[in-house]
Amino acid sequence: MSLDPEDPQPTPPRRPRPKPGSNPDDAPPRDPPRAGAGDSVFRPTPGSSSDMPKRRRKSSDGPPVLEVAEPGPKWYERIVFGRVSSGQLAQFCRQFGSYLNAGVDYDRALSSLHRQFQRTGLGPVIERMRTRIQAGATLEDATKREQDVFGPAFQSMIKVAEARGAVPETLKMLGESYEYRQRLIRQARSAMIYPIIVLFLASTIAMLLSIYLLPMFASMLADISKKGSLPFASQALMAFSGFVQRIGWWLLPVLLVGVPLALLRWYRTSAGKAVLDPIVLRIPVIGSIFRKLDVSRFARTLASLLDAGVDVGSAMDLTAQALAMTPIRKEVAAAKKPIMEGRDLSVALSRSRWFGPDVIAVLESGEETGKIPESLGHVADDYEEQASYMVKNLGHLIQPLMILMLGGFVLFIILAVFLPYIQMISSLAGG
Template sequence: MPLYEYTARTKDGQAKEGRLTIQSEKELAEHLSSENLILTSAKVVMSSAKKGFFSKFFSNTRVSHIQKIFFTQNLQVMIRTGFSLSNALNTLAIQTPSKGFREIIMEMKQDVESGKTFSDAIRKHKKIFSELFVNMVAAGEVSGKLDEVLNQLTVQMKKDHTLIAKIKSAMTYPVIVVVAMIGLIIAMMLFVLPNLLSVFEEASVELPTPTRILIAITNFVSTQGHWALLAIVIITVILLRIIKTERGKYYYHLLLLKVPIAGPIIKKVNLARFTRSLSSLLKTDIPIVQTLQIISRTLGNVHYRNVMVEAAEQVKKGVSIAKTLEKRPQLFPAIVTQMINVGEESGTLDTIVAEVAQFFEEDVDQTMQNLSTIIEPVLMLGLGAGVAGLAVSIILPIYNLSEAF
């Protein structure tokens, strides 16, 4: 279907502009009329064929996590206050600043009006809405509690966003400092040090060891630096290709779990996401086996995903979740398996895993704060040591030259 860009007006003369994918201009006018709008002008901006071709290269449908949170939260509020799903989607489309997301919402509205369920409408947009999101919405539709499910999704999405934001915030400063240090060192070795060090080499004094090392490094960067850079790029590309394979991803994720500082953080993040997702899905009518299968596709680390798949298979055989997780103590600490075991026996698993999720989310938050506190002075010491070493390498030969005269 073609994409139309239109101008319409309300009954009181207020102008409205928008875009809509629809079969014809006549259907566009009828659609706007049902919204109490009068079509004044319309033009085809892109046919479906062209859109399909160019969208592979120039996609305008990237939706941020914040946009999805606002969409879910506002949709929940409107449905709870009595809006029909169609009217709620129409209102959200008008209020959405992103053209790409607006078109997607309008497409979902059309699907709903044509008789499709909301879960079927959002299932078409897998790059935007996760499988967990789609299945929870489907469960909410069946139970008649869509507003409650959307509220649960809003809470979970906010917690996920907060968790990711704190990790990014803690790592931003160290990354900036390290990149700046490397850039400064390379710039000095390419443009400043060669001229200065050539004076020392031509002098008839014996150069100290730090200066000779600095000269060797500078000469290598000046003459062979481009080859070294090319080698780094090639090796990086090869490693990235390997990591994308199933076997490569398996060993890469295993290595990440064993890295001293990053490993524990990755474990806590996956445990927080696992328990939070489990808590949300248990509040719906989704079967436990399907719940574990859905969770397996939401976790970031392949080893945690594999355990979820195994747990789903074991549950089919009558084995409890806790029993399966107990076999992986390196991934699931005793506190997690014991709490899950208590929840399964008492019938309060959704409440207990929600508390476990809260514990790990707060633990990650505290860990990132402590990490920032530790990393900053370490970086300053490293920067100071680098500057001091550079200064010594330059000052010592100058001192020797002055003694020679």
């Protein structure tokens, strides 16, 4: 190979000269081993991290070691840039895998991705990953402190992928998973736009009626009550109107806004999820959608982990962590023990109420043929399609319920106001 400095071809590192009296056979080889298609081809040079903040750590086995002072996530990143969406993660995984497939090293790939995502919440995360990799860390170590963004299953799959040299393929698989999640979120948002608008308008109308019109009706009903007893609907309307007048009109908007926000905040805690998840799963239509989503997530995550080479015990733990609903997560976590004792996955899940007979039958077929990841993939595809169809038609299912709620509210007011007059007319006609 030419050593001309104007030669565009890179030169291999020079072989260090052996010290006098040492064995020449112990010298390092001339050519460094080549990295695989999915491994990082970046190796930090002596000057690559000279500008980074360092701290010296004492080592009992040798000389002091230089470490990069890794900054953690900043509290203001979420306020300035917002949350990292599933669409951003899908795009990041796909493009990162494409860069690695093309032979681009980690440093250049992450530098390009940082320029692309620098105005989003993913930009600071990519920059921290790039800093750690420049210091000599692996991709697994670089993502270890970013589990709030990527999740534990991402890191475990990357760890196995680096060991097998299949990082691009794993990133492509993760990109497809994030992309499906983003597509489902978009369908749910589009389906819920009309019901949310109708619910907001109905709540506003009910609040205005309670503040302005109900006191007028209540005074009229109070005069009628002096002459006789009122029906139950009228008594309830008068009690509600008196309650609003004593407490104040501001209580209604506080309840309409504060109660949902308080429930949402409580739901984000472990205690709140443990209480509310079983209730959500029992709601018609909504509970079925959440169950199908979690079953599809279970099948997709477990298939990806097993296909990536993760052991069964770790795969079950990571799959349980990836699930959203607490009862299903507990069932999957409890199924690990019989599986580790030698039982089949279909047997361990057969007693669960959340996995239907169709899922158990497909799992049994996969265990007989030795193609469990493929069978889990079929289950995930089927349940994803069912959940997507139900989410797409969710708006059409909720519209009749909204009409019934509004009709019931209007009927209650009509009965509360007109029943006393009808009762008075009937008594006068009879007298």
